């Protein structure tokens with residue numbers, strides 16, 4: 001099997017599993033308990049808070065553990081909306097956010113908030129000037145993702161952060177795809193709220209965090225206990241949190257090496273697909289791009305059909321079309337960067353990890369090339385296109 005769907009989830013690292021195991025067996029104490037068994041759980045949660053914070057330049061007490069990236073996004077946006085409703089009801093976001101952000105904004109819209117969904121350019125970049133012109137006196141939040149999960153484009157976060165700070169508007173970023181993949185510093189980048197998730201960075205599923213800058217007073221997400229400094233109640237998921245901490249520590253250790261390796265594999269894969277498969281288009285920015293992200297559209301090919309062909313060859317990949325959303329609508333991200341419905345349906349996302357090899361990518365290139373050829377042979381549109389091509393050549 002060749003796993004190229006690391007933007008959907010990652011394999012847990014062995015050291016992460018090791019870090020979690022004691023909390024499923026011997027160390028079962030409640031982290032709030034006074035006796036030794038509870039103290040050991042509490043200590044693990046504290047260590048994890050330090051490790052997760054360290055990866056983004058945050059203090060441990062600015063990290064609030066959640067059930068994942070989705071909850072962190074919901075919390076950040078809903079809590080800012082609720083806390084500052086008397087100051088204003090306008091939020092700025094982009095058209096290419098993850099559904100956890102977009103659908104939260106849509107929910108608020110139905111409750112009287114006004115949301116500006118910014119356009120992006122053909123590479124998927126949000127323009128800082130557009131953020132600036134969307135600002136109003138009643139704007140309470142800017143929420144722009146750090147890096148896009150489909151096309152890998154990395155947004156100008158530091159510039160947006162600086163604008164937000166200058167204009168006294170809170171800035172949230174969904175950094176689920178960037179956390180542990182590219183360097184992040186919440187101080188330098190002037191980020192007030194940041195969402196991250198463990199399972200996208202070789203940690204366990206079901207745990208993530210919201211970074212809340214100290215001094216940013218937003219309402220709690222869950223009521224009912226003193227956990228997470230009374231802002232996210234509920235007995236801690238100690239094993240999951242310990243796993244998240246171990247994943248963050250590992251990510252910090254390997255980040256530079258991982259980044260270098262993935263970028264080289266990525267650029268090689270992009271170059272080869274571009275040279276070996278005709279009528280394809282790279283989606284997303286060529287250089288301002290997540291180290292492991294490759295996303296192509298192939299004309300006259302259905303993304304779903306391509307995925308099935310790849311699956312038959314043991315390759316796990318994803319497409320920006322139907323399967324992710326469970327509907328037949330093409331990806332909102334691909335439409336936002338200006339692709340036609342046809343091209344948006346013909347997309348393929350290959351997301352690498354540091355564990356992928358050149359030999360695997362050789363197989364992937366060959367398989368994609370063959371599958372695209374085969375699917376085009378079955379496409380009436382492709383047949384017409386080729387007829388016209390040869391007519392033109394004869395003139």
Ligand SMILES: *Cc1c(COP(=O)(O)O)cnc(C)c1O
Nearest residue numbers: 068069070098100149176177197
């Ligand atoms: C995966 C992902 C999420 C959701 O995180 P979960 O931990 O799976 O809830 C949110 N935003 C982005 C950009 C993601 O890639």
